[in-house]
Amino acid sequence: METLNNKTRSNRHFGMGIFLLVIGAIFLLRNIGLNIPFWVLSWHTFFLAFGLLIGYRKNFKAGAWVFFVILGGVFTLKDLVFFDISQYTTALVLIGVGLYMIFRPKKDVQFCDFGNRK
Numbered sequence: 001m002e003t004l005n006n007k008t009r010s011n012r013h014f015g016m017g018i019f020l021l022v023i024g025a026i027f028l029l030r031n032i033g034l035n036i037p038f039w040v041l042s043w044h045t046f047f048l049a050f051g052l053l054i055g056y057r058k059n060f061k062a063g064a065w066v067f068f069v070i071l072g073g074v075f076t077l078k079d080l081v082f083f084d085i086s087q088y089t090t091a092l093v094l095i096g097v098g099l100y101m102i103f104r105p106k107k108d109v110q111f112c113d114f115g116n117r118k
Contacts, residue, residue, distance in 0.1 A: 015053060039079040048072030062104050070096050 030036045039045060051068025058065060070093060078085055085092075 012057070015056065019049065019053060039076060042076075042079070044072045044075035044079075046072070048076055066100055 026036060026040060030041070047068045049072070051065045051070075051072060053065075054063065054068065055065035074089055074093060078089070
């Protein structure tokens with residue numbers, strides 16, 4: 001049990017270390033004078049990265065990471081696309097949620113297992 005907790009803790013530290021390393025490198029490159037696009041350091045890109053980090057930790061099973069990825073993805077897409085997608089945002093979010101509900105992992109929840117009686 002002790003080694004399992006240490007392994008999980010080291011995986012968390014590794015993921016957070018990589019995340020901080022990338023953010024620090026982006027800030028350093030921006031301060032040196034390299035032209036970093038404005039959307040890279042915006043709040044919605046952080047939501048997208050945070051959602052993907054949580055999803056990675058949970059093996060991309062159902063959870064709150066989907067909300068962060070959808071929210072960050074929609075606003076990042078609005079900054080990347082050179083035409084106004086605000087009229088399509090609601091439709092894209094509904095399509096994304098619908099696809100998530102169709103393809104999400106199935107959970108076998110059984111309150112009373114009557115089929116396995118002897």
